[in-house]
Amino acid sequence: MKLVERVLGHPWVYEHVRSLPVGGIDLSRAYRLLECDERSVVLDVGCGMGDALRHIGKYADYLGLDTDGVALAHARARHAGRRNLRFEQRSCSAQDLSARPVSHVSLIGVLHHLSDREALGLLRALASCASLVRAVCVDTVYLEGRFYNNLLAWYDGGRYCRDPGGYPRLAREAGLQVHTQQIVRSHPTRGLVDYFVMELSR
Ligand SMILES: C[S@@+](CC[C@H](N)C(=O)[O-])C[C@H]1O[C@@H](n2cnc3c(N)ncnc32)[C@H](O)[C@@H]1O
Numbered sequence: 460m461k462l463v464e465r466v467l468g469h470p471w472v473y474e475h476v477r478s479l480p481v482g483g484i485d486l487s488r489a490y491r492l493l494e495c496d497e498r499s500v501v502l503d504v505g506c507g508m509g510d511a512l513r514h515i516g517k518y519a520d521y522l523g524l525d526t527d528g529v530a531l532a533h534a535r536a537r538h539a540g541r542r543n544l545r546f547e548q549r550s551c552s553a554q555d556l557s558a559r560p561v562s563h564v565s566l567i568g569v570l571h572h573l574s575d576r577e578a579l580g581l582l583r584a585l586a587s588c589a590s591l592v593r594a595v596c597v598d599t600v601y602l603e604g605r606f607y608n609n610l611l612a613w614y615d616g617g618r619y620c621r622d623p624g625g626y627p628r629l630a631r632e633a634g635l636q637v638h639t640q641q642i643v644r645s646h647p648t649r650g651l652v653d654y655f656v657m658e659l660s661r
Pocket of ligand 1: 530
């Protein structure tokens with residue numbers, strides 16, 4: 460592995476250096492919206508280093524998917540020994556929502572990486588999942604008059620950052636209910652940018 464990849468992919472750099480320009484990242488409130496319990500069958504799409512597991516506490520079964528092998532290697536090391544949990548390196552397919560009785564889906568930091576066509580495919584699979592209780596999405600968002608927010612949203616790497624109407628429009632088009640939608644700071648006290656948070660159900 461190249462040195463630069465090793466440095467940038469190190470968990471400390473990921474957690475502390477990458478979050479500096481946005482003033483800090485604390486997504487604990489978003490993860491709490493999932494309201495997982497000991498019966499929850501969790502699908503964590505774009506799981507990264509498995510941060511969800513720090514917040515969701517109880518679950519019956521957890522599957523984390525991500526395309527980034529470096530992040531997954533850290534996720535596996537961090538959560539080694541925990542039961543009923545696995546990480547796989549790939550993007551999500553409709554089969555991931557039919558092969559297990561998925562009840563809770565984390566889409567935290569994902570939709571802004573997907574084109575409308577890809578996002579609709581994923582959200583339609585959620586809408587067809589009979590066991591789904593709740594999904595939570597968190598994404599970068601373009602906001603009128605917010606130059607710094609918009610610059611960082613553009614710089615974030617997600618090619619499909621949308622304005623506040625864009626995410627709920629996709630969810631409704633896919634046949635999902637948008638329970639709540641809100642704009643929240645990346646960190647409750649220090650955050651310099653805002654994220655768009657949606658709670659979805661069938
Ligand atoms: C902003 S990070 C969020 C990570 C994690 N959910 C968290 O809260 O810390 C977004 C993650 O989505 C992953 N990702 C992007 N496109 C993806 C796709 N099509 N399928 C699966 N994962 C994807 C990236 O590799 C990255 O790890």
